[in-house]
Amino acid sequence: MGLAQSPDPLPSWKDTPSREAILAFVDQVTDKTSADYVAPAERIATFDNDGTLWSEKPLYFQLMFAIDRVKMLAPQHPDWETQEPYASLLKGDTKTFATGGMRAIGELLKTTHTGMTATEFEALVSDWLASARHPTTGRAYTEMVYQPMLELLDYLRSNGFKTFIVSGGGLDFMRPWVEKVYGIPPEQVVGSSRRTVYEVREGKPVLVRLPEIAFVDDKAGKPVGIHTHIGRRPLMAVGNSDGDLEMMQYTAAGEGPRLMVYVHHTDEAREWAYDRDSAVGRFDKGLDEARARGWTVIDMKRDWKVIYPDPKP
């Protein structure tokens, strides 16, 4: 409005079509004189987490937490030395663990993520994040978030958007840290969850995490999670894998302008490069549909000046 130039809201983004598409979309829906103007209440932006806001290699960071927890619990479970999937994990052999597929992952998560109260689980996650370091970068996991995405979240919020996480990851695994790291409050996190029950233990109300899965917020579950939790269709959705495709389709099917953004991991030097053949974060059908329908596909190598924030001093 004035003569002064406003500072670049996306300083870590190169001047490429991805950046242009985002800026043009936000201008379009926030311009009161535009036919495509959208009221602030409807400016809902949903972000996948793993591979979209932070890295996900060599394994989803939630699995890294689970594996570290297996190691911590092992002294109380001598049988694990010979029992899969624990035996492999205790030997550091994630390859044999991976051959167990979803069944092994399910067993691992059940053992490490349930049986305690919600408050106890939150403390386990917070303690782990405070000390754990990524095996190849040596960074804290919460410092492996994408600087360009932190800027995008801020930029959207400063334009009246409400930013949500919609992740296949565990709701209670994300909530202890996402407010501090992404500026996203716990009530704006949609995720997978375990059945949780209310109990009074020694006169104190607690919430207990049971082994049963309550909701899987992935693939066709994402539009359901969005509907149940938010109750509005996103104006904009951001993801990185086939697990986000239904969220993209649901977003695209809304009336008026919508922005669908996929992150393509193309930067082997600064992060990882993977898509169609990756077990973690497979991006195959989603890539085809994004190209066919003209959705925005961020090329990490080409579009981003930096990947991670400067490490905290």
Add this chain to the structure above:
Amino acid sequence: MGLAQSPDPLPSWKDTPSREAILAFVDQVTDKTSADYVAPAERIATFDNDGTLWSEKPLYFQLMFAIDRVKMLAPQHPDWETQEPYASLLKGDTKTFATGGMRAIGELLKTTHTGMTATEFEALVSDWLASARHPTTGRAYTEMVYQPMLELLDYLRSNGFKTFIVSGGGLDFMRPWVEKVYGIPPEQVVGSSRRTVYEVREGKPVLVRLPEIAFVDDKAGKPVGIHTHIGRRPLMAVGNSDGDLEMMQYTAAGEGPRLMVYVHHTDEAREWAYDRDSAVGRFDKGLDEARARGWTVIDMKRDWKVIYPDPKP
């Protein structure tokens, strides 16, 4: 801050201990110099809906909607003329219907609330609210909300509170109208829900409401719904029945000051008077515990100058 007196934030509340307790609590947690100061992000207030924000007699208004829908659907279901619980409802005999208990209610809700898409259901609710009138007051149902509660919601929000509904009622029954009526956006509504699935029908993504119950947000379900949806313990909780007791206990168990408020229906002349023996909105154990623990119990007759807002012209 200035010399001018600020306008009374709760003009429909009489000057009684209930009003005093609310004002004192809000002062206490928002005063930056107080040891009990609470940051705005943690100022979560959860409100039950039926009997707390609007009336619930002769039956929960959601059941009135269901019964009207049975009447509308009856021509397509000739068998309902002899089949319970429909036969009684079609004759206007809610007494016989009520003898069917939860089983009859479950059947009624399944028939009238599922099988359609989420968008179709939303339209059914909105259309009904636009034309239906309460059998004894003749008011639109959305004009049977409590004026003192509308003021309380505004007052809390103007003091940095985030206001949520946490109701045993259907999530998708509330969302079409609560933003306009209470100023509570759909993403701040926690309620009971049906299993919902994502499908692509004729190329269009839709969410389909299935008969299975996904979550019951009542009694011990309320703290679970709060945890799953909000992820923070309420600073303040407001309800009117035994169905809210676990929410109150969970709130009270938090550290620092917490405010638990019960609405007691004591005004037979202006609304209804009921508590321990009422099938709808039974307030028995909750009343005992509120008295024993010194929670705030609003006496509608004594504490409120008016019940409903002036009718819209």
